[in-house]
Amino acid sequence: MEHHDNAPVETGAPMDYREHExxxxxxxxxxxxxxxxxxxLLLxxxxxxxxxxxxxxxxxxxxVLNAAGVFLLR
Incomplete structure (x- = not known):
């Protein structure tokens, strides 16, 4: 007794892609x-x-390693 619905998956409000990003x-x-x-910290x-x-x-x-990490990961 499967029910297959052909309606679109998203039936609610449209997605706010800018906020999602x-x-x-x-x-x-x-x-x-x-x-x-x-x-x-472990090191x-x-x-x-x-x-x-x-x-x-x-x-x-x-x-020192935190300062190096901030410099490298920016």
């Missing part, structure tokens, strides 16, 4: 920056835990 760009940028910060934590750099060295690595 803005949302998609915002999502991609947020994902890009979040991944960069998480990777830099800084590895530096602090597994080398003799300690907390100050890890903080320095975190700041």
């Amino acid at each position: 803005k949302t998609y760009d915002f999502f991609l940028n947020g994902t890009k920056w979040s991944v960069m910060v998480i990777v830099v 800084a934590m590895a530096t602090g835990f597994f080398t003799s750099a300690g907390l100050i060295g890890a903080a320095f690595v975190f700041i």
Whole structure:
């Protein structure tokens, strides 16, 4: 007992493509920056835990790599 409807799929309001593109760009940028910060944080934590750099060295690595990431990802 299948029901096949020949009506168009979109029967609601027309899609706002400009707003859709803005949302998609915002999502991609947020994902890009979040991944960069998480990777830099993991590298800084590895530096602090597994080398003799300690907390100050890890903080320095975190700041330097974030600055480099902002420069490279813009």
